[in-house]
Amino acid sequence: MDSATAARDRLKTMLAEIDRSIGILAGEPVAVRDRSSADAGSDLTDADRVQAMVTAASAHRRAVVEALGRVDDGTYGECVDCRKPVPEGRLEARPEAARCVQCQSRKERRR
Missing domain, CATH: 1.10.287 (Helix Hairpins)
Incomplete structure (x- = not known):
C-alpha cells in the first residue's frame, strides 16, 4: 500500500x-x-x-x-503556504495537517 x-x-x-x-x-x-x-x-x-x-x-x-x-x-504532505514537505512525523500525529510546523506557528501567532 x-x-x-x-x-x-x-x-x-x-x-x-x-x-x-x-x-x-x-x-x-x-x-x-x-x-x-x-x-x-x-x-x-x-x-x-x-x-x-x-x-x-x-x-x-x-x-x-x-x-x-x-x-x-x-x-x-506539501505545506499549503510554503510548499515545502510537511514532516512525516507531523503527518503521522496529525494526518489532516496542511502546514509545516513553522507555517502553522506563524498562522497561530496571527490569530
Missing part, C-alpha cells in the same frame, strides 16, 4: 469517527425539567459546551475533508 492510499484510508476512518461524534453530540438535547434557576444556568452551560464541541468537531471535519482533497490532487 502506498503512502497516499494509507493516508486516504486513515483520513476516511477519521472522517467517519468525527461524523459519528457530531451525530451523537447534535442528538443530545439538554433535558428540560422542573428546575431551579441555578439548574437552568447549568443546563445552558451544558448546551454551550455541547455546541462548542460540535463547532470544534466540525472544524476538524473540514480539515480532514480538505486533506482528502490534497491526497486526491497529489499535494498531500
Whole structure:
C-alpha cells in the first residue's frame, strides 16, 4: 500500500469517527425539567459546551475533508503556504495537517 492510499484510508476512518461524534453530540438535547434557576444556568452551560464541541468537531471535519482533497490532487504532505514537505512525523500525529510546523506557528501567532 502506498503512502497516499494509507493516508486516504486513515483520513476516511477519521472522517467517519468525527461524523459519528457530531451525530451523537447534535442528538443530545439538554433535558428540560422542573428546575431551579441555578439548574437552568447549568443546563445552558451544558448546551454551550455541547455546541462548542460540535463547532470544534466540525472544524476538524473540514480539515480532514480538505486533506482528502490534497491526497486526491497529489499535494498531500506539501505545506499549503510554503510548499515545502510537511514532516512525516507531523503527518503521522496529525494526518489532516496542511502546514509545516513553522507555517502553522506563524498562522497561530496571527490569530
